[in-house]
Amino acid sequence: MNALTLAILTPLVTAVLCLFSLRSLTLQRFFGVAGMAVLLGVALRLMAEVGDGTIEVVRFGNWPAPFGIVLVADLLAGIMVLVSAIIGLAVAIYSIADVDARRVRFGYYAFLHFMMFGVCGAFLTGDIFNLFVWFEVMLISSFVLMSLGGEKPQMEGAVKYVTLNLISSSFFLAACGILYGQTGTLNMADLALTAREMRPELLTMTAMLFLVAFGLKAAIFPLFFWLPASYHTPPVAVSAIFAGLLTKVGVYALVRVFTLIFTEDVLFTHGLLLVLAGFTMVTGVLGAMVQFDFRRLLSFHIISQIGYMVLGLALFTPLAIAGTVFYLFHHIVVKANLFLISGITARYGGSFDLKKLGGFYAATPLLALLFFIPAMSLGGIPPLSGFFAKFAVVKAGLAGDTMFGGWATVLAVVALAVGLLTLFSMTKIWAEVFWKPAPEGHAPHPGNVPPAERFLLLAPVAALAALTLAIGFFPQYFFDFAARSAEQLLQPEIYINAVLGGTN
């Protein structure tokens, strides 16, 4: 069986195994972690298969291409599946110490894997309606993870999260319907061909519907408000995987449709993306400045970082798209890691409120170091991964070969300013949590957490920090993948030929 099919089946089978072992905490945790480890192996194999630029296509049900549903793994999809598997494994290990027995008995691990099933499916599908279905699989599982446990603030966050995502889904569905009515096909490669013959204003209108649908999921300006209202409420492990992965699935979908299908009226569609990217970066980082809740602050930074990714997509040059891809995998690792760390400081210090935390540098220098790496990477300090991600996007903006002329330069400057403010936010956390002496009665007590649990909490954080360092020290190796994936994305013919196989 090929790695593509396995990448989808592994999380599903793991979820079923977890369902069968609901009563045994040990078994569920074992399956939860082992399933992610197997998925990581499968993702590595998939990456080995598509890493040289081949596009792998599987026709599920053996129906020929434009009629049946195809699953397609190109370089971007391969990278995304690999990063998801890494984060999944880290979170599954962290969850052993973080997610309480009641939630596990209720099926936490099963739903975690159902969500990974949806995420992997969304990355790998080559059919726009099938993408909608994968989104739903992912969202319904995430609704359960969000509300599992039923604490009051959690339910409040879940209501906002569910409502906004349902609205986004209805936009998505309407857009699929309109596109199908116009072109008579749902296969993305076939759509890329037929969309060129659609009336341009209708195509642009459909593009706007998709922009709203995916924009809501990716949390771009002005559709982001559900994110900081909900991501700080569930257990830390859940908010870490949400923060790392879910919005990025939205960005992935934006990248996919705006490089493959909606490439006719680029000046308008990508120009709009450019403006939105600017506002997303600025509002996100400004929102973060006034926050004093660890996870809410990080949530606002997700939004501002999404702006960078959209900026790369909007600039639409090979370097810019490569920057977006690089940003995607850098950011998933870093952001999930920061959320995991916020959970550890809360366990030691008993709070998510920055004002009630303090003295961590003296109490646990190791944790301080582990925080320092992803935080400075997010702020874009060389030689960490974030620097190279920002560098690529900003350089693409300043290069002058975009279709937006001076506006690209303006946005590049905005991106630099936002990077500075991000650094300010990270130093704020550093100063409040790590440097400041512990406030009266709120001294951190690492001893409160049993050593075995401490290891389970710290090991994934350390591994992700090491990955951040690796990306930072060997950027050439990782950027090469991003650059080749951008090359693939900007030549849709490769994708179209791989899927339709010269049948037209």
Added chain:
Amino acid sequence: MNSVILATVSRLLTGVLLVFSVFLLLRGHNLPGGGFSGGLVAASAFVLFAFANGFPAARSMLFFTPHVIIGCGLVVAIVAGLAGNLAGLPFLTGLWDKTPLPVIGKLGTPLLFDLGVYFAVLGVTTLIVFSLGEDGEEEE
């Protein structure tokens, strides 16, 4: 709810509904019906039984917990999909037996897949209704 009429009728109707759900499952390949609607009808049989005779009775009639039924349904569906892989074809490829049987029609992996959907839907629906119903009973 303690209604003699409902309790008596439910014992008759439950069986009829279950048979009807199997009928829907089998005719579903080319006609309206299939695993999803069949599973819903089967679930409604258990829900009706639960309303008439209480949730513990319905649970014992279901025999397995809803979670296990969902799991089994998914396993059956996955196996039906993997049959295609065993034959060297892509996942989910339908394999058919050439000779049609009386009443059931042609046998094939899509029927097996539908059977998986049937149990998954039955499990999910009974899980939802039982949890909601039992929550209400605890409060009373």
